[in-house]
Amino acid sequence: MKRQAVSNAHAAYLRRIRRDARTVRLLRIALLLGFLLLWELGADLRWFDPFILSSPSRAFGTIARLYRDGSLWLHIGTTLLETVLGFLLGTVLGALLAVLLWWMPRLNRILDPYLVVLNALPKIALGPVLIVWIGAGMASIVVMGVLVSLIVTTVTVLNGFLAATDEKQLLMRTLGATKLQTFCKVVLPGGVPDLISALKISVGMSWVGVIVGEYLVSKAGLGYLIVYGGQVFKLDLVMASVIILCVLAALMYYAVAFLEKKVRR
Amino acid sequence: MQSELLTFSDVSLSYYTVEGETTAIQNLNMTVNDGEFLAIVGPSGCGKTTVLSLIMGLLKPSKGSIRFSAPDLRLGYMLQRDHLLDHRTVEKNVLLGLEVQHRLTEESRARAIGLLDRYGLGSFRTYKPAQLSGGMRQKVALIRTLALEPDLLLLDEPFSALDYQTRLNLSDEVYRIIRGEHKSAILVTHDISEAVSMADRVAVFSARPARLKEMINIGFPAVLSPLERRKQPDFHDYFDRIWKELQP
Numbered sequence: 001m002k003r004q005a006v007s008n009a010h011a012a013y014l015r016r017i018r019r020d021a022r023t024v025r026l027l028r029i030a031l032l033l034g035f036l037l038l039w040e041l042g043a044d045l046r047w048f049d050p051f052i053l054s055s056p057s058r059a060f061g062t063i064a065r066l067y068r069d070g071s072l073w074l075h076i077g078t079t080l081l082e083t084v085l086g087f088l089l090g091t092v093l094g095a096l097l098a099v100l101l102w103w104m105p106r107l108n109r110i111l112d113p114y115l116v117v118l119n120a121l122p123k124i125a126l127g128p129v130l131i132v133w134i135g136a137g138m139a140s141i142v143v144m145g146v147l148v149s150l151i152v153t154t155v156t157v158l159n160g161f162l163a164a165t166d167e168k169q170l171l172m173r174t175l176g177a178t179k180l181q182t183f184c185k186v187v188l189p190g191g192v193p194d195l196i197s198a199l200k201i202s203v204g205m206s207w208v209g210v211i212v213g214e215y216l217v218s219k220a221g222l223g224y225l226i227v228y229g230g231q232v233f234k235l236d237l238v239m240a241s242v243i244i245l246c247v248l249a250a251l252m253y254y255a256v257a258f259l260e261k262k263v264r265r
Numbered sequence: 266m267q268s269e270l271l272t273f274s275d276v277s278l279s280y281y282t283v284e285g286e287t288t289a290i291q292n293l294n295m296t297v298n299d300g301e302f303l304a305i306v307g308p309s310g311c312g313k314t315t316v317l318s319l320i321m322g323l324l325k326p327s328k329g330s331i332r333f334s335a336p337d338l339r340l341g342y343m344l345q346r347d348h349l350l351d352h353r354t355v356e357k358n359v360l361l362g363l364e365v366q367h368r369l370t371e372e373s374r375a376r377a378i379g380l381l382d383r384y385g386l387g388s389f390r391t392y393k394p395a396q397l398s399g400g401m402r403q404k405v406a407l408i409r410t411l412a413l414e415p416d417l418l419l420l421d422e423p424f425s426a427l428d429y430q431t432r433l434n435l436s437d438e439v440y441r442i443i444r445g446e447h448k449s450a451i452l453v454t455h456d457i458s459e460a461v462s463m464a465d466r467v468a469v470f471s472a473r474p475a476r477l478k479e480m481i482n483i484g485f486p487a488v489l490s491p492l493e494r495r496k497q498p499d500f501h502d503y504f505d506r507i508w509k510e511l512q513p
């Protein structure tokens with residue numbers, strides 16, 4: 001999407017900002033490479049004990065080994081499935097709850113303090129309860145992912161709806177609009193930006209919920225690998241899992257950001 | 266001989282809040298004629314917007330009644346702020362009222378777009394409101410109201426958020442549009458010269474609770490534009506008269 005320059009000075013300006021963007025990109029990559037290099041060097045030169053802190057070569061070696069013995073995709077797939085399920089369910093249910101609360105202001109007033117408390121409560125504290133109720137399986141983990149993202153989605157989306165309603169409601173009344181029309185034509189489109197910020201928040205939240213869920217109960221998944229690696233002092237396995245997590249979380253975040261760009265236009 | 270469009274008889278309205286009771290309008294008697302341009306002036310907070318809300322039916326009188334000459338009189342309300350929807354294009358904003366009232370047909374759409382063309386916004390049809398100046402936005406809001414083909418237009422301080430230059434030009438243009446479309450109109454304003462430059466009659470309201478203090482006929486011929494009216498010798502006489510009436 002290159003902009004056409006309208007004058008020489010403008011062309012120089014465009015060149016300048018492009019060069020600037022390139023510099024930032026290069027420095028970002030340099031930072032990552034520098035970090036990995038120092039980590040590796042530190043382990044090789046025994047600045048620290050690689051048994052405790054691992055090293056990039058050992059971590060990537062572990063990933064390669066997991067790949068060879070076929071368990072890599074099992075762990076990634078398990079965690080990814082749980083997270084995507086938790087994220088989608090949490091977002092859809094949270095958004096529906098927000099619609100309901102917008103539609104029924106009285107209900108909103110009644111539930112408001114409960115929402116505040118639930119929002120402030122560390123949902124992770126409910127983990128043991130979930131295991132008892134739902135059982136020590138994948139369902140518990142998904143529900144954890146849902147719980148962590150649900151309330152924050154509801155609160156963010158509802159606030160967006162209310163902000164979009166406020167002043168435009170009078171206009172819609174003068175035009176003779178019904179409540180459903182006001183919702184469809186004003187509130188919902190006006191709330192889209194907040195819906196998307198909610199997505200961005202809840203995608204991160206779902207990772208938290210799922211990894212913690214896997215700490216508590218699981219036989220597969222990245223959270224399982226981390227806990228297991230910690231227990232048997234295989235820090236290479238822990239670091240390898242964390243690196244994979246970083247990549248996955250980033251990919252999912254950018255997928256949402258990409259969606260945002262599509263919707264904004 | 267002019268026929269009446271609507272009549273206020275002994276209308277009162279009170280607002281209730283936790284703090285207490287605010288009587289915004291007390292025993293208001295007033296008539297609006299068919300085809301006229303009526304301006305309402307009064308101090309800030311006296312109850313002008315409340316009068317428009319009553320006509321529009323958004324509020325019910327606490328006492329008294331408002332009688333319409335025709336029960337199916339179509340009303341168009343232009344609020345103080347333009348309230349354009351940011352996510353819709355200019356064209357879709359203009360069609361909003363028609364959509365809501367299920368009156369969007371090929372014909373009504375063509376008419377609304379014709380209004381945009383006629384009043385200099387045709388080339389901005391696909392723009393978003395954020396890309397328009399304040400004056401243009403206000404004009405889009407007016408056309409959104411006109412698209413509903415109202416018999417009576419209610420204008421609540423439509424120019425108050427604009428700078429002076431834009432305000433003069435736009436009031437000229439709005440006057441031309443309203444006269445051109447043969448509408449009746451009620452313009453609420455706290456700007457005396459705006460009222461004198463646009464209206465056939467000016468209703469002067471007292472401070473809250475609003476009563477009709479004085480109804481002043483403005484004798485300019487309708488063919489004169491607001492800017493031309495401002496240059497008439499008796500413009501200042503009208504101004505002074507209203508100004509004195511508004512003194513507490």
Ligand SMILES: Nc1ncnc2c1ncn2[C@@H]1O[C@H](COP(=O)(O)OP(=O)(O)O)[C@@H](O)[C@H]1O
Binds near residue numbers: 281309312313315
């Ligand atoms: N919804 C409301 N609740 C309580 N008081 C109100 C409300 N709307 C207006 N008022 C009060 O009624 C009076 C008249 O208001 P308004 O008609 O908006 O005045 P104006 O348009 O002439 O400035 C003001 O004193 C205002 O504070």
Ligand SMILES: [Mg+2]
Binds near residue numbers: 314
């Ligand atoms: Mg007002």
